[in-house]
Amino acid sequence: MRPVIVPTADVNSETCTIVRWLSADGALVRPDDLVVEVETSKAVLDVPAGGEGLLLRAAREGEEVPMGGTVAYLFPDRVSLEEFRERLEHERQQALEMAAKGATRGPRASRKARELATRHGVDLAALAKTGLITTQDVEAAIRRTAPVDPAPALSPLPAGQGVERILVLGGGLGATQVLDILGGNPARRAVAILDDNRELWGRDVGGVPVVGGRERIAGLYRDGEIDAGIVSISTSIRVRKMFRELCRDLGVPMTNAIDRTAKIGADVRLGMGNVICAFCHLGVGAVVGDNNFLSAYNSFDHHCVLGSDISTGPSCVASGCVEIGSRVRMGTGIFIEPYLKIGDDVQIASGAVILQSVPAGHTLKLRIGHTVLVPPKSS
């Protein structure tokens, strides 16, 4: 047996790639026959057999081999070739088996997703998904499996006789605002918080415990541990609406949280589930739907009509008789001229001064710099 070696004429390259075989496996070759084409960093070379014999290939097309390495073997007869081939095959089989034991082949997942799944005992193989499994997928799986493991040890705070026990939905910064509004009113008490982020379970916000995720709403109400719920989340209209609908479906009543500094005018009709922050003003005759989050210093003047699931930033000011649809998202510092109509699902950028009605579904962006200089009138 004699090896066929890639010549090392090209000192720049350490390896070369097998481009294609020019001689068949088992073919009889002579010393000057070119048996294989390899590509180095410099050129494509044809490698001569360098001896006479029956050829056995030792590398596949596309495979990288070291310069000076063996790419094939030459044998004087077929028997010795076959013996060597069998030995080679056996060794490769063993190597494959070793590799198979070492590698934990399973569903493809990102590193973070794999770690999270391990921590929460999620079986990645059970997650059917097109593409790579991500932490979002694992989190969703954790939420789906949560009802069978609802962290039962966590209970709401106790409350005295006749005190309204309020369940706060959402344990983020919105919850601190709702707790601040409810604080100091002996007739009402936030007794528990629910949040779908398991990391928060067992922690507390302002002394009120996070007792689980949304799957506990029904149980807490059924067991008589709460009287009503309120959504503290202001950043996502979609989630506000989802919680309102969930409470409606489960028969859990919603309650309002209105800061004591807010001014609610005469003949105002107010729905349920509204959060109304400090120094807000609802003018005389205003009508407000359910589940709205109005940040501080909002003013909706006389006879304004607001839908449901609205969320506003601070200092949104509407003149009289403005109509605002449901699921409207407003930024900070917005002014609206009287009698205008803002349709459902509208989004309005901070700082907008609205001079005309906005149809449903539209987004109102702000282009800065449209100022007009008016010269003084000549005398």
Place this chain on the structure above:
Amino acid sequence: MIFSRALGNTLRALLERDPRVILLGEDIADPYGGAFKVTRGLSTDFPDRVRTTPVSEAAITGIAAGLALEGFRPIVEVMFCDFTTLCFDQVLNHIAKYGAMYDHQVECPVILRTPAGGGRGYGPTHSQSLEKHFLGIPHLRVVAASLYLDPLTVFSQLLSQSEPVLYVEHKLLYPLSMVDAGGDDSPELLFGLDSGECGLPTVTISAVPRRECTVTVFAYGYGAVQAANAAWDLAIEEEIFAEILVPAQIAPVDWGPLERSVAVTRSLVTVEEGTAGWGWGSEVAAQVSRRFFGSLRRPVESVASARDVIPAARHLEQQRIPGAEAIAQAIREAAR
């Protein structure tokens, strides 16, 4: 199957089934079979129709033009992309003009094939990606070789239409295996095909479905391979999800597939190996910025080679042409 063999088989299939096909090029005949061995074996089987030529790039391109004007389908191999400058007058002032200049009385569907790109240490005049100089020539199509689309599919489409084509083959693709985008040998990445509007499709590659991706990467040639690898690593290690779009035709750009991706990701990186500026990425950035004015999350990022010659020394060459890490870093920034 490795790309150079797939391409060789494609040329063989074309010669077998279409008597109009003629191959011209320097050193393409057997036993040498071309500097990158793509045409090996063809001149033996088609001696009249596979012709090795003198070292005369302009003349062979022009001869191909004459053949094409007479109804043949010549395919010219220009040994290195660097030498396409010698064909430039033929392409610009003759081949691409004939159809429109003669009021569409004739067609001149010449196909120029050329190996491009660095990474091989061939130095300043054998490593360039000069396709940028051909982009935007009216009535010329520029098509880039890819591991993700069978060259037979591409060439069949090119022979079914009448515009001239520059087909750019990145040298580093030759020894790489074709990826069967629909097959089981690539379970990691998701492959898709947006058939687009230009007759040649755009391949989409991502680790997760498009709706979960936060950046689109528009890349071709070896850059597409690097980008696909980067997309996989970033997805696994950092949960950064990019969708790679690999257009078969890089000019004129088929905007539909790109628009459909950027509309979801709202961020774009372009990758090319030509020198930075005044090129493919600049044009794509300009067009996408116009089409998506106001809705992109951040400016379009373009990855390209330094505006300098490509040195022969490996360490210097690596500093000039975009590497995997430069592409990954651009994707990281743009995905935010």
Place this chain on the structure above:
Amino acid sequence: MPAIDRTPDLRLVGSPEEPRDERLFRRMFFLRCFEEAVLDLFSEGLLNGTTHCCIGQEADCVGIAEHLTPGDHVFSNHRCHGHYLAHTGDAAGLLAEMTGRSDGVCGGVGGSQHLCAPGFKSNGVLGGTMPAAAGIALAQQLRGTGHLSVAFIGDGTLGEGVVYETLNIASLWRLPLFVVCEDNAWSQSTPKRLNMAGGLRERFEAFGIPTREIDTTDVLEIDHTAGEEIAAVRHAGSPRALVIQTYRLCHHSKSDDNRPLAEVESRWLLDPLRVHGVRLDGQRRGEIESEVRQGIGSLVECLRRAA
């Protein structure tokens, strides 16, 4: 705008039955009158852009065209009116093209230098047409049609490298290519002595291409030589070159002529119309001239009305 009639006008191109002497004269005079009409229309502002007239070189165009048959191909250059008209007779299409009409040869896109008709093309980039002509010859060779491809070039074009690349391949591959080099001694404003080193015919012969060189404006001599050369290309199926020493009696394009006045005037004595015209009967020559003038005149009138 009424469509023009592009059927060749027999008053311009003559009929096959017409005695050869008369037909050759008629066709040269047709080219001359056409070019003069073009220059007039330019000065009237009716034509756009520029043009390169072949006044003085008509014998080359007419003498070569006599020997081409349908299936042969001509690739011409910027100075292409004469080649085009001698090949096609399509004066109406060319004038319509130059006036930018959609029924012109190339719909008004090509203009004066970029013409196309079955078996004819021209392009204004010098030298670049040579390989295309060779490619057409290769197509004819591969199809075994027995036709040939003619490339008209000038002495100035011999500065272009691609010419030599093409001559090499044409000879190597034995392509049926007939190169006609009209050496008019001046490339635009530069005399040959400032442009060309070494010999001219040697440039072809160096590639093993048989080359004839004739110094004449006599259409009969060109006709005769072209007949022999074209027959030889057809017979051998390999390239040949014909160098014709000639002279451009007009400016390069429209108004750019700084050649010595005495030189130009001395060459008017060898005006091909004069050289061949003396052979014709005076009355017959007058009739032919008058018919051609009428043909061109009615064409110009027609386009003037349309404008």
